[in-house]
Amino acid sequence: EDSVPFFVALTTYFGYGILMCFGYIRDWSRSFVPENTFRPPTTQVTKEGYADLLNDFEDFYTRRLYRRIRDCWNRPICSNPGAYIDVMERASDDFNLSFRMTGESTRCLNLSSYNYLGFGDPDGPVIERVISSLKTYNAGTTSPRSELGTNAVHLELETTVARFLNKPAAICFGMGFATNSTNMPVLMSKGTLIVSDKNNHSSIVTGARSSGAKIAVFQHNDAKDLERVVRNAIVEGQPRTRRPWSKIVIVV
Numbered sequence: 512e513d514s515v516p517f518f519v520a521l522t523t524y525f526g527y528g529i530l531m532c533f534g535y536i537r538d539w540s541r542s543f544v545p546e547n548t549f550r551p552p553t554t555q556v557t558k559e560g561y562a563d564l565l566n567d568f569e570d571f572y573t574r575r576l577y578r579r580i581r582d583c584w585n586r587p588i589c590s591n592p593g594a595y596i597d598v599m600e601r602a603s604d605d606f607n608l609s610f611r612m613t614g615e616s617t618r619c620l621n622l623s624s625y626n627y628l629g630f631g632d633p634d635g636p637v638i639e640r641v642i643s644s645l646k647t648y649n650a651g652t653t654s655p656r657s658e659l660g661t662n663a664v665h666l667e668l669e670t671t672v673a674r675f676l677n678k679p680a681a682i683c684f685g686m687g688f689a690t691n692s693t694n695m696p697v698l699m700s701k702g703t704l705i706v707s708d709k710n711n712h713s714s715i716v717t718g719a720r721s722s723g724a725k726i727a728v729f730q731h732n733d734a735k736d737l738e739r740v741v742r743n744a745i746v747e748g749q750p751r752t753r754r755p756w757s758k759i760v761i762v763v
Contacts, residue, residue: 527576530575530576530579531575531576533575534571534574534575534576535571535575537575538571538575578606578607578608579607581607582601582603582607582610586598586599587599587601587612589616591626591631591632591633592621592624592625592626592631592632593621593626593629593631593632593634593635594620594621594632595618595619595620595621596618596619596621596624597616597617597618597619598616598617598618598619599612599615599616600612600613600614600615600616600617601613648662648664652664653685655685665683668683669681669682669683687714688713688714688717689714690714691712691714691715691717691718692714692717692718692721693718694718695715695718695719695721695722695762696718696721696722696723698722698760699719699722699723699724699758699760700722700723700724701723701724702724702749702756702757702758703722703724703725703756703757703758703759703760704724704725704726704727704744704749704756704758704759704760705719705722705724705725705726705727705760705762706727706728706729706737706740706741706744706759706760706761706762707719707726707727707728707729707762707763708728708729708731708732708762708763709728709729709730709731710731711762711763715762719762724760725749725750727740727744728740737761741759741761744756744759745759
């Protein structure tokens with residue numbers, strides 16, 4: 512497993528430390544220099560009767576650290592999300608508080624996109640099959656089954672998955688995050704122990720916490736540590752009562 516080199520980690524934390532120190536000094540200096548003397552307001556402005564959108568540190572982080580490099584994220588594009596995208600150039604006149612478009616764009620290689628299968632690219636390799644499927648099943652096929660029901664494609668997919676996994680049956684969901692976060696509470700509840708990999712996706716973490724079950728964590732991809740956690744859970748049982756767990760579910 513790859514790990515971050517010590518020098519890289521040290522310099523990164525050191526850089527954040529320097530930025531935070533200067534940020535606190537600048538906030539302190541605002542008690543002597545009015546907020547709008549040199550630049551627009553840098554603190555969040557909350558209307559009377561409304562709650563703050565951010566807590567104190569989140570507000571500080573947004574103003575003094577994130578805003579400095581804000582232009583690195585949330586870049587608008589003016590093309591379809593294919594293999595290459597046109598990123599719109601923008602500039603800021605108020606230290607990244609807001610941006611204005613320059614009218615220029617840069618052609619960039621797309622290394623991160625939700626357009627996994629190329630459905631959003633009109634020149635993609637699957638566009639003809641996509642159009643054919645839309646004519647046959649319409650766009651509503653992607654809706655939840657509770658709204659439009661189950662059709663032949665759903666059944667064919669589940670049968671294929673079950674056959675591939677050598678299982679008697681399978682159920683497929685249209686969204687990966689919701690599969691874990693909304694269905695784990697259905698399968699697990701109080702009296703259940705969830706043994707979860709340390710590096711599990713946040714959807715699994717959300718589902719496990721929502722279930723009401725107890726959670727034990729083992730080291731990532733470490734079968735021996737998993738065995739240790741499971742053995743202890745079987746021997747010790749539930750906290751306080753020491754009764755056996757109704758279920759022990761290993762989630763990876």
